Amino acid sequence: MRIVLTIKKILLGSMFLAVYFSSFSQAHNVSTGYRKPTDSLVVENLDQWQDLKFGLFMHWGTYSQWGVVESWSLCPEDESWTQRKPKHGATYNEYVKNYESLQETFNPKEFNPRKWADAAKAAGMKYVVFTTKHHDGFAMFDTKQSDYKITSSRTPFSKHPQADVTKAIFESFRAEDFKIGAYFSKPDWHTEYYWWSYFPPRDRNVNYNPEKYPERWNKYKEFTFNQIDELTSNYGKVDILWLDGGWVRPFSTIDQNVEWQRAITVEQDIDMDRIGHMARKNQPGIIVVDRTVSGKWENYVTPEQAIPEHPLEIPWESCITMGDSFSYVPNDLYKPTKVIVETLVKIISRGGNYLLNIAPGPNGDFDQEAYDRLRDLSEWMALNGSAVYSTRATAPYRNGDYYYTKSKEGDVLNVFHLSEGDEYISPASFEFPIPVDFSVERVRLLGYTGKVKWSKNGDRLIVQNPEGNLNYAATIQLEAK
Ligand code: GLC
16 A cells, blocks of 8 residues: 555656656756767766866857847847847848948957956856857857858957957866867858848748758758867867757757747758767767757757756756846846855756856956856855765755755765845754765864764754854755764
């Protein structure tokens, strides 16, 4: 009887999780049907990447001069959120012309990627993902496939010694031991091979039927293949190829439950096998993230602006903006450091990585607020980092205000305490359950050098709080016997 009840409970629990997961995934760009990579170098790279926990995402392009959303204002879809301003063009064609002319004024003179790498490193970030090309097609690297690029003589910044900003960013972060990720948009709204000017664009998708015009589509495939070849050949070691624009996908892979996927009416097979094998030949072990196209080339999933409520068993990363926007907008509202720390704790306790986006402005630097947040984070990380890196999710994951991680070996249990509200308020004593098979040898409150008093009551641990001035979140670290 008890067994039956337990089985029922498990079934109900997993049904709940399945339903929850499917609505979450549809809303936040998480595909289902994960396939574990078999290439041992990829498996190893993924495991190392899961140790890093915290990365920097940067969306940067000519659009930052207008302070509007990255690329999307070119797309006739959902005009309401794409921030088209009448002063930038009365007609669509005028708008596109002006948008693309932003190339001719792009001159981010304050560009200094070492400053970014230093600040990100101090804040505890361990990898970087940079938009080498967004949907608008403007290459932030020195491509030979197009003149719509930062190193073109039409772009004023091409005279700068670090004009190939992708190269300079990768080198600066690599020098600080970061893993390097190239964000690259498969769709390209500039090339004639994707949005052919013979037709008007209708939405984010290719604007002609690739089956009717196979030669054009083949040229687009070649163009994309060549750009990814350049990125994985000429830019030193690249650890992650982060491919956005999941609507470029074989028609057969469309998930009809997802609104933007339902809008795809034509075959957009880009031959991911050919691209993936080329990238792996150039960069053995590279993690490929063909976002939302689950299968062989989506080595981790990427919830966006959201944290799954429950642990996921597969490698995952939430990309979340520090401000409100992925791209630079003047006077963006930056999240408080406390929220950033809480987000990190929730993500790692559910087995994920946190990719925090900061957008450089048209001058080539971050807002001062972003640096302020990074500095605040560095203080917390210096004290609590040992509970963050190289950890894994562990039951009970969360209990009330307490969140758990464990060391990979399982001999250290980390218990984070969060509190609601603007300021962190720590209790007089921390009280939380611990797994029955974990027998405690030593208890530390991270950041406190004295001995802490603790006791056990059944499966609960009670730890006296010696200090009143903890910041953002407290961490109790337990070592096993
Ligand atoms: C959203 C945005 C896209 C951005 C991406 C990053 O999908 O629309 O522009 O690059 O998030 O995850």
